[in-house]
């Protein structure tokens with residue numbers, strides 16, 4: 407984005423995003439609520455409210471009559487005014503969800519993907535899957551786009567899958583562009599774990615501090631929410647949490663190093679010792695806490711959710727016992743509030759965020775100020 411040409415649009419979108427953020431967190435709001443929450447002028451807020459009402463994103467929900475002063479119109483978000491589809495592309499499955507503007511998941515469907523699937527096979531599966539979401543025909547006009555949470559490494563900014571772990575046909579595949587052409591929808595591509603942590607951040611709202619989503623599913627990855635935004639790293643390759651070493655003399659990992667968290671965990675899980683596998687994961691989580699000082703750790707992924715209590719207990723205990731933390735250093739450990747839908751739902755929310763949320767540049771300005 408070039409600032410010179412984008413300033414007017416940027417400011418308009420930015421103000422709109424601030425009002426939408428209020429609408430998403432408060433059940434109802436009025437002009438004065440927004441003025442107070444955002445610091446915008448009453449005139450600016452009136453303009454944005456008029457535009458959002460005309461677009462059908464918010465609607466009047468009554469009038470409040472204070473004891474003194476003029477009656478005030480009360481507004482609310484219109485959740486079904488816009489939808490987005492989220493896709494979670496795993497090694498053997500494709501999960502699709504339909505999410506509304508308020509972040510509610512309306513439908514969720516899983517279909518198998520062929521072993522070692524090609525980009526063409528994924529595009530066909532996406533196309534077929536989207537068509538089977540019920541009522542999608544009626545919602546077409548309200549569909550903002552498709553978000554894809556995919557196995558990395560990938561280049562989020564350019565919509566390029568670099569070398570998806572364990573998938574032979576995925577080397578420098580411009581998936582975003584291919585999917586936009588194939589499906590006729592705007593597409594947003596991100597790493598699965600980054601999409602996942604976005605979903606958790608949406609659901610928790612402003613109270614969500616620095617956090618990590620740990621996903622155990624085929625491999626182990628971490629999605630990070632730092633300073634109020636998703637953290638992707640210098641090359642959008644952050645999150646290779648499974649390839650941090652926990653045993654210098656451990657088994658050889660696919661990445662070429664010995665004793666990575668992922669391979670040590672895998673050996674324990676393969677041997678059927680889930681309790682030990684969970685403790686291995688917990689060691690990695692404590693390493694993360696010591697490095698990043700996180701407020702929340704969210705546990706997710708099909709393999710982990712197969713034994714939710716074992717993992718939750720192991721990680722919670724390790725966080726309390728192993729990280730020698732003072733009472734003022736508290737970290738909440740929880741299972742994903744969206745269960746198996748978290749990655750797909752987060753991918754959909756990223757699409758809604760891109761169109762109706764705080765633009766990323768603005769976000770970093772707020773956080774950085």
Ligand SMILES: [Zn+2]
Pocket residue numbers: 648649650659660661662663666668
């Ligand atoms: Zn490794």
